[in-house]
Amino acid sequence: MKIYICPGSYDPVTSGHADIITRAADHCDKLIIALGENSLKNTFFTLKERIAFLKKVFNGNEKIEIESYSGLTTEYARIKKATALVRGLRAVSDFEYEYQMAMLNRKLNPDVETLFFMASPEYSYISSGAVREFLRNDADITGLVPECIREDIIALSRKKMMK
């Protein structure tokens, strides 16, 4: 059983994430979308909200599981018996950060490989940060996030900003 992990913050999940996850799932038997709980990183959406969005997007896909973890990704991968971590690459600018993280993860556990998927061109400009910026300014996020969660994201973000 080939198990891959897609680690990330997913704050929120974007159309680009959904594309990479769907494509990666074609190459393994089980793909775990793993939300890293990073106490240093303040997210806009809570862990529960981010998981709910992902569940709605991948509802019915039997290969895909959604979980959260704390601590090192490689340690989580070892516990889950996963052989690879999957990350998406958009532009050259992603490379430096991703290369460093892949090398650190290799040092932590050489048995866990990092696999990179190139973002599809139509999604290569999308990031969770850009989605949050659009939401803060009430700009149209159509196409940036999976359509089935677009209205949920807008409603929840408006509620948060009213607080």
Ligand code: PNS
């Ligand atoms: O998509 P993101 O927000 O860049 O994802 C970041 C994430 C969760 C993959 C990264 O912060 C992470 O791996 N955190 C867990 C701690 C860890 O293992 N760090 C890498 C080696 S120091």
